[in-house]
Amino acid sequence: MTSDNLDIEFYEAVERINSYTEPFPADLLLRLYAYYKKATNNYKSPKGKKPIITAFKTNALFQVKSVTPDEAKRIYIDLVNNYFLYGK
Numbered sequence: 001m002t003s004d005n006l007d008i009e010f011y012e013a014v015e016r017i018n019s020y021t022e023p024f025p026a027d028l029l030l031r032l033y034a035y036y037k038k039a040t041n042n043y044k045s046p047k048g049k050k051p052i053i054t055a056f057k058t059n060a061l062f063q064v065k066s067v068t069p070d071e072a073k074r075i076y077i078d079l080v081n082n083y084f085l086y087g088k
Contacts, residue, residue: 003070010039010073013080024083031079034060038072 017024017032024032037043038061046057064072 006070006073009077013077016080016084025087028079028083028087030056030060032076033057034064035067035072035076035079037061038064038067039069039076041069 014036033046034057037046046054046061048054048057067075
């Protein structure tokens with residue numbers, strides 16, 4: 001898969017998640033958050049409405065620290081595809 005194709009597929013997966021109106025499981029949201037941040041090289045400190053949410057986000061980011069941005073995009077795409085295939 002070329003980098004351009006990967007980017008297109010990644011942003012389609014992001015759009016699919018953003019346009020879905022039903023709630024997602026919290027563990028899936030944390031994984032999507034971490035892989036999205038890694039895929040987009042967004043290293044701003046996580047923020048949450050509550051300190052515990054910030055802690056969970058920080059931990060999720062820590063768990064993906066050795067993943068490359070392209071790997072993060074592929075994993076994000078797989079998470080989205082698997083959720084819509086099996087998660088409902």
